[in-house]
Amino acid sequence: MSKSCELNLINSEYKDGEKISYYEDEIIVKEPINLKIIPVCCDVCEFAISNIIDIQRYHEYQCCSECLTLWAEPDRERWKKGWRPTERQIIKERKRRNSFPLFLDLK
Numbered sequence: 001m002s003k004s005c006e007l008n009l010i011n012s013e014y015k016d017g018e019k020i021s022y023y024e025d026e027i028i029v030k031e032p033i034n035l036k037i038i039p040v041c042c043d044v045c046e047f048a049i050s051n052i053i054d055i056q057r058y059h060e061y062q063c064c065s066e067c068l069t070l071w072a073e074p075d076r077e078r079w080k081k082g083w084r085p086t087e088r089q090i091i092k093e094r095k096r097r098n099s100f101p102l103f104l105d106l107k
C-alpha cells in the first residue's frame with residue numbers, strides 16, 4: 001500500500017528527448033532527459049541565481065555571473081582547478097552587494 005501523497009506509476013517511456021511517466025488518475029509527467037538541475041543560490045556567494053545569464057554561467061563555472069566577473073574570470077585556470085575565495089572575501093563581497101540600493105518600478 002502506498003502513502004496517500006505518492007503517485008502510482010503505471011508506465012514510462014522515452015520519446016523526443018523526454019522521459020514520460022504515466023501515473024494513475026491520468027497524471028503524466030514529462031522530464032527532459034538531459035535536465036541539468038542548478039541550485040537556487042550561487043555555491044560561492046549564496047546570492048540567488050536570478051536570471052538566464054546566471055544559469056548559463058553556473059553550468060560552466062558553478063557560480064553566478066557576479067562571482068564569475070569578480071573571481072573566476074581574472075584567472076579561469078585557477079578557478080577550473082578548484083580555487084575559491086576565502087570566507088573573509090566572500091563576507092566582504094556580500095556586504096558590498098547588500099549595500100546596493102534597491103529600486104522598484106511600480107508603474
Ligand SMILES: [Zn+2]
Nearest residue numbers: 042045064067
Ligand atoms: Zn555568486
